[in-house]
Amino acid sequence: MENIEIIGVDHGWSQMKTVHTVFSSGVEEILSEPAFFDDVLEYDGRYYKVGTKRDAVMENKISNEDYYLLTLASIAKELQVRNLNEAKVVLGAGLPVTRYGSEKKDFIAYLSKNTDLSFKFEKEEYRVKLEKVAVFPQGYAAIVDQISEFGKKVVVVDIGSWTIDIIPIIDKKPDEANANTIAEGLIPCMRRINKQCMRLYNEKIDEEIIKNYIITGKADLDDKFVEIMESNLKEFAINLFNSLREEGYSLSTTQFYFVCGGAVVMKHFGDFTQKNIKYNLDVKANAKGYERLAKIAMARNARK
Numbered sequence: 001m002e003n004i005e006i007i008g009v010d011h012g013w014s015q016m017k018t019v020h021t022v023f024s025s026g027v028e029e030i031l032s033e034p035a036f037f038d039d040v041l042e043y044d045g046r047y048y049k050v051g052t053k054r055d056a057v058m059e060n061k062i063s064n065e066d067y068y069l070l071t072l073a074s075i076a077k078e079l080q081v082r083n084l085n086e087a088k089v090v091l092g093a094g095l096p097v098t099r100y101g102s103e104k105k106d107f108i109a110y111l112s113k114n115t116d117l118s119f120k121f122e123k124e125e126y127r128v129k130l131e132k133v134a135v136f137p138q139g140y141a142a143i144v145d146q147i148s149e150f151g152k153k154v155v156v157v158d159i160g161s162w163t164i165d166i167i168p169i170i171d172k173k174p175d176e177a178n179a180n181t182i183a184e185g186l187i188p189c190m191r192r193i194n195k196q197c198m199r200l201y202n203e204k205i206d207e208e209i210i211k212n213y214i215i216t217g218k219a220d221l222d223d224k225f226v227e228i229m230e231s232n233l234k235e236f237a238i239n240l241f242n243s244l245r246e247e248g249y250s251l252s253t254t255q256f257y258f259v260c261g262g263a264v265v266m267k268h269f270g271d272f273t274q275k276n277i278k279y280n281l282d283v284k285a286n287a288k289g290y291e292r293l294a295k296i297a298m299a300r301n302a303r304k
Contacts, residue, residue: 004131005082006298008092008290009074010138011067013187014054014161014207015261016074017287020081023073024208026052027066041073042120048073054207060103062110071111075128076121088129090298092290094138096165097174098181108133134294139165140174141289142259142280147172154255157244158286159262160185164240166247182243186214186262189236196228205229214264230269237270252276260285 010017016025023039030047034040041048050073061067071091079087091111095103117128139158143150150172158165164182168175194204205225213219213229241251249256255276258266261283266272282288 004090005079005084005087006090006092006291006294007075007078008141008287008294009071009078010284010287010290011061011070011093012161012261013185014211015283016070017284018074018078019284019288019291021074021077022283023051023077024054025067025070026050026054027069027073028052037123039073040122041069041076042123043069043072044119060106062106068110068113072117072119073121075117076119076124076126079126079128080121080124085125086127088131090131090294091133092287092294093133093135094141094286094290095135096163096181097137097139097167097176097179098165100135100137104135107135134290134297136290136293137167137174138286139167139259140169141293142282142285143169143257144289144292146257146280150257151255154257155244155249157240157256157258157263157266158260159240159258159265160260161187164243164262166244180247184239184243186236186265189232189265193229193232196232197225200228201225214268217268233265233269234271237266237272240266241270241272 008019012025014025016023027048027050030049034047039049039051041050048069050070055066075089079085093107093111095107112130112133115130117130119126139156142158143156147169150169152171154169156167156169162185164185166180168178190207190210193210197203197205209219210229214233219226245251253276257278257280259280263279264281267279267281
């Protein structure tokens with residue numbers, strides 16, 4: 001076990017992301033040996049199907065074992081891409097910037113409670129020595145590669161499934177004192193879409209269809225359902241811009257940088273195209289940032 005791999009995992013309420021993979025943040029135990037092993041994690045004598053319908057949003061991600069199991073699956077999927085079954089791993093993860101200080105210690109303890117890991121994923125056996133867990137502020141991680149190109153002040157807006165992080169970057173450094181987290185991500189928006197569908201037509205739209213519509217602008221649905229998605233997503237974008245106004249930012253002169261999956265909503269449905277607004281639509285941007293920040297931290301420690 002000579003390989004040392006840095007693996008960034010973005011633990012979203014809707015999707016798990018690594019540098020190379022994305023899958024739904026859902027996990028369900030299979031009570032007997034399954035007939036099919038696609039996306040099946042075998043750990044501690046039990047079988048779990050990952051990538052199922054996302055779990056319900058909880059107070060935090062350490063309330064039960066689900067995100068631990070999803071982390072193992074994320075490591076396996078990433079090692080699979082790297083053609084490895086054994087490795088020493090440094091795990092990079094993230095938390096909202098406004099909860100970073102209060103939750104970091106517990107999140108690290110949760111993810112690192114076992115350091116010698118042996119499990120199977122899709123019938124392939126994996127042996128992992130977890131060397132370290134490093135946790136970084138999400139949102140900031142998504143732009144760490146571009147920060148050298150930023151001007152005097154840029155406001156980074158990371159739109160997630162459940163929260164929206166607003167992080168001012170001043171002189172290329174995060175202004176943590178003026179950062180804010182809004183509890184109004186894309187999951188509440190999708191709930192409003194389905195609430196309206198139920199009220200008008202007694203039908204719901206699968207969240208995966210809504211996500212695909214956000215990305216592609218296409219859906220094999222009757223126009224009446226497409227109109228509901230369209231109107232609610234436009235309302236989401238307008239409300240977020242209004243929230244930024246309430247935070248004291250000018251929509252005309254503040255330099256905004258919308259990042260990650262939710263940035264697609266702002267670009268496709270926000271109807272704001274002025275030069276002071278830019279977008280990074282890479283849903284894996286935070287996971288990539290966690291890896292970069294972990295590498296920087298390891299290099300600094302090596303020089304000490």
